[in-house]
Amino acid sequence: MPLPGFSLPYPLPREAMPRHVAMIMDGNGRWAKQKGRPRVYGHKCGAERVREIVEQSGQWGIEVLTLYAFSDENWGRPTEEVSVIMKLIEHYLGKEREELNRKNVRFQIIGDIARLSPALQRLLEETKRFLAGNTGLILNVAISYGGRAEITRATQALAHKIARGEIKPEDITSDLISQHLDTAGLPDPDLVIRTSGEMRISNFLLWQSAYSEFHFSSVMWPEFTREEFASALRHYSSRERRFGLVSNHDNGRLQDMSPC
Ligand code: IPE
Ligand code: IPE
Ligand code: MG
Numbered sequence: 001m002p003l004p005g006f007s008l009p010y011p012l013p014r015e016a017m018p019r020h021v022a023m024i025m026d027g028n029g030r031w032a033k034q035k036g037r038p039r040v041y042g043h044k045c046g047a048e049r050v051r052e053i054v055e056q057s058g059q060w061g062i063e064v065l066t067l068y069a070f071s072d073e074n075w076g077r078p079t080e081e082v083s084v085i086m087k088l089i090e091h092y093l094g095k096e097r098e099e100l101n102r103k104n105v106r107f108q109i110i111g112d113i114a115r116l117s118p119a120l121q122r123l124l125e126e127t128k129r130f131l132a133g134n135t136g137l138i139l140n141v142a143i144s145y146g147g148r149a150e151i152t153r154a155t156q157a158l159a160h161k162i163a164r165g166e167i168k169p170e171d172i173t174s175d176l177i178s179q180h181l182d183t184a185g186l187p188d189p190d191l192v193i194r195t196s197g198e199m200r201i202s203n204f205l206l207w208q209s210a211y212s213e214f215h216f217s218s219v220m221w222p223e224f225t226r227e228e229f230a231s232a233l234r235h236y237s238s239r240e241r242r243f244g245l246v247s248n249h250d251n252g253r254l255q256d257m258s259p260c
Contacts, residue, residue, distance in 0.1 A: 024068045042176030
């Protein structure tokens with residue numbers, strides 16, 4: 001039996017909470033190495049961290065939590081490490097499915113699923129179906145995912161529609177492109193969190209993060225607790241999102257052309 005979860009108070013007023021939080025769960029290998037353990041131990045402990053973050057996201061009323069679990073580029077890692085990560089994903093889903101259901105969580109996948117083993121593909125589909133009737137948090141897991149490949153697939157799908165005469169080139173708008181991405185129907189992430197101190201995007205949600213806020217935490221993923229999560233949200237709320245416009249309080253004096 002998993003321990004009953006506890007909830008931290010809302011770190012922000014409810015209306016200030018992001019709708020969609022996306023996380024680059026990085027640092028498993030370095031964390032394990034610091035402890036004199038093999039990298040795969042870091043993945044195991046990292047997978048255990050996911051439960052708490054999912055639970056807390058639901059309790060705070062976040063609508064979508066996207067977790068970057070395995071990138072297109074990660075296929076290039078040693079075969080043994082790849083196979084441990086795949087097993088951990090299988091194990092997590094097998095073990096947590098009922099619990100996710102009790103927590104009213106829905107489940108989605110983004111990425112090139114065709115590259116996964118048939119057994120894992122089936123498990124992902126079954127999990128999606130099993131949780132489809134829920135109404136709470138959408139847990140969106142990026143597996144075998146790369147932003148460039150996703151945009152490439154969307155572009156190919158649109159090109160096929162043009163070739164079949166279903167749409168004209170002029171019909172392509174940024175909304176139409178969004179609708180052909182794996183994330184179709186989901187809001188863009190308001191906040192992208194990356195653990196482990198690295199400050200790069202590593203092919204994650206390239207299109208969708210155009211106006212996301214970024215939070216880089218120096219904590220390695222296996223140590224990313226709900227408190228760290230709350231602190232990331234507080235930083236997020238202190239930023240002003242301008243979306244290319246100007247601050248409301250800068251709208252007053254428009255005329256000043258004196259020399260600089
Ligand atoms: C993130 O941790 C998990 C995956 C990429 C699957 P890493 O395995 O990248 O750990 P570091 O960054 O090497 O420490
Ligand atoms: C990004 O981390 C991918 C995931 C967290 C799944 P990586 O460790 O693969 O990225 P790089 O190599 O530091 O850019
Ligand atoms: Mg890494």
